[in-house]
Amino acid sequence: MRYLTVALAKGRLAEHAMDIFTAIGVDCAEMKEKSRKLVFTDEKSKMKFILVKASDVPTYVEYGAADIGIVGKDTLLEESRNIYEMVDLSFGACNMCVCGKPELKGKLSGMPHLKVASKYPAIAKRYFQDDKGQTIEIIKLNGSVELAPLVGLADVIVDIVETGETLRENGLDVLEVVCPLSARVVVNKVSMKMERGRILDLIKKFTKKTQ
Numbered sequence: 001m002r003y004l005t006v007a008l009a010k011g012r013l014a015e016h017a018m019d020i021f022t023a024i025g026v027d028c029a030e031m032k033e034k035s036r037k038l039v040f041t042d043e044k045s046k047m048k049f050i051l052v053k054a055s056d057v058p059t060y061v062e063y064g065a066a067d068i069g070i071v072g073k074d075t076l077l078e079e080s081r082n083i084y085e086m087v088d089l090s091f092g093a094c095n096m097c098v099c100g101k102p103e104l105k106g107k108l109s110g111m112p113h114l115k116v117a118s119k120y121p122a123i124a125k126r127y128f129q130d131d132k133g134q135t136i137e138i139i140k141l142n143g144s145v146e147l148a149p150l151v152g153l154a155d156v157i158v159d160i161v162e163t164g165e166t167l168r169e170n171g172l173d174v175l176e177v178v179c180p181l182s183a184r185v186v187v188n189k190v191s192m193k194m195e196r197g198r199i200l201d202l203i204k205k206f207t208k209k210t211q
């Protein structure tokens, strides 16, 4: 039997996924230890796990370097890869939002040349330009996006809001909700043909533990 390889998005999603894999009998003990190791093997279940940056999970899965991936819907919307999105796992629930200073609430559509900072330029562009027909300038950032409206780099941001704590601590508010997000299981299209039974069985067991 060949190994099934699962790509996990490093961070909160990977940790949650490891707990669920442990609950269905996969040995994740080594993976849970803090180390710089990136590949883990469980001989008993014939599974390999790779820990990758969230935005790279769809790439590993599309090219077949991983058969399965567990990643946030935000990454899937931003990356638009040729992979199967199989299941909404419901954990990691949060919202993609337009955020900014509270005084901008209800005023965005009347603002020409809106400057929008985001780690998610494709999502921001689709929301403003395609859905709302509003021309915007997008400024791509890689983190601490909440800083942009505070220092005048952008009028608003498009970013994930989970607890709302980062916004509160920086005097910002949700101005509009773009869409809800959560963790998803994705599968490589060839793997789905070659290992259909094993993959569906794994997803079924995994999903049961998330409910």
Ligand code: PRP
Binding pocket: 142, 143, 144, 145, 146, 159, 160, 161, 162, 163, 164, 165, 166, 167
């Ligand atoms: C994410 C997101 C927000 C924050 C939202 O950032 O981009 O900044 O979490 O969470 P909250 O609503 O619970 O405060 P992350 O922690 O990934 O760090 P980053 O800003 O450096 O990307």
